Amino acid sequence: MEFAWTESQQRYREQVATFLEDNLPDDWFDTYCHGLGSPQQIDYARIFCPKLAKAGLLTPQWPAEYGGRDGEPWEQFILAEELWSWGEPRGPQYMNVNWIGPALMRFGTAEQKAEHLSRIATGEVIWCQGFSEPQAGTDLAALQTKAERIGDHYLINGMKIWTSYSYKADWCFLLARTGPERKAISCFLVPMNSKGVSVVPFPGLPEYGHLNEVFFEDVEVPLGNLVGEEGKGWEVITYALSYERVGLPRYHWGRKVLDTAVAQLQAEGRFDDPMVRAHAGRIVSKFEAARVLTYLVVDQRVKRTPDTTDPNVQRITAADACCELMNFLMEYLPDCLSGGERYLELFYRHNIPATIAAGTYELQLDLIAQRGLTLPRGR
Ligand SMILES: Cc1cc2nc3c(=O)[nH]c(=O)nc-3n(C[C@H](O)[C@H](O)[C@H](O)COP(=O)(O)OP(=O)(O)OC[C@H]3O[C@@H](n4cnc5c(N)ncnc54)[C@H](O)[C@@H]3O)c2cc1C
Known part of the structure; x- marks a missing residue:
């Protein structure tokens, strides 16, 4: 290309x-x-x-x-x-x-x-996305939050976890089980001020606002808030997640952060060290690879070509580059991670979950192996 x-x-x-x-x-x-x-x-x-x-x-x-x-x-x-x-x-x-x-x-x-x-x-x-549960993250089809159809509404009971922004959200795009079969899952639009919805933030290393539990106790949601057909939520979610995976241009932000870090090292006279320069160069090449892969995926969308595993490859390349930049900051500019240059500190904090949120790194590798390379499943 x-x-x-x-x-x-x-x-x-x-x-x-x-x-x-x-x-x-x-x-x-x-x-x-x-x-x-x-x-x-x-x-x-x-x-x-x-x-x-x-x-x-x-x-x-x-x-x-x-x-x-x-x-x-x-x-x-x-x-x-x-x-x-x-x-x-x-x-x-x-x-x-x-x-x-x-x-x-x-x-x-x-x-x-x-x-x-x-x-x-x-x-x-403001919306939040209510997918993950304590026992249903990677294996999302294991989710247990239940939506029962009763008269003119669904009755929702269960809990979600990691629901970013939910403590401030107006609406939740919620996944709930509407039948006993593994994939009998449906999507609902739930007002966060509904009676029976409560949010409990909890502390963690990522910045405040990402780690919340959301509880649904006898929450009544009108039938008209079902998205797509009942039991066909998987189709909706597959479509939505394919957009989410390439939607965060961490490569662009990462390049700016790397440039800031390099400028700081130069100002301190520490960027002449060939080891430091080689490390920075490796990170640049990874971010640029992630950038080109993102553009490739967008190009495929524009041309409506059949789905590939390129979004998964893009995601692991971007995550790799972020992790390597975090190591770089930790090795050469550790002071910035404890109240020094806040632009760098925020990148570090924000990227702690970069290999987890929006589908874990390991799962992307599984998908590339199975769908992209058609390797046999391990036992
Ligand atoms: C900061 C942050 C924000 C988030 N925001 C949201 C949100 O707004 N809404 C929401 O619904 N969710 C959100 N999540 C949840 C996120 O989607 C899940 O954490 C993620 O899907 C992984 O699920 P899990 O945490 O249950 O880990 P698990 O699925 O239990 O996985 C644990 C480990 O096992 C590995 N593993 C699991 N299955 C396999 C497999 N088949 N092959 C190889 N390795 C495997 C995983 O890669 C991982 O390393 C957020 C998470 C974080 C950290």
């Missing part, structure tokens, strides 16, 4: 960069330092996203009928690269535009589209 940005794509990137420079407040970096899931950043996202939407930059690639402007899929990735390298001022709303909206466009009813897509496109709403 040959890759070069077109003039209009370059102009678009400049438009995004100018918007960010003009609109992010002077104290944005302080807000960002609280972390992506922090109350400060989520509250700020409610101010920032409507402005981004008004400028036509929140959902440019969405169809005009749903509040977008029929832009090309590349626009979403250029936007994401610029926003992630600024610390993602959309907060959790990146999920709304990346996969919740597209999943509703494909599987939602007319009423669901009318209710939710315009609110997402105007940047007014």
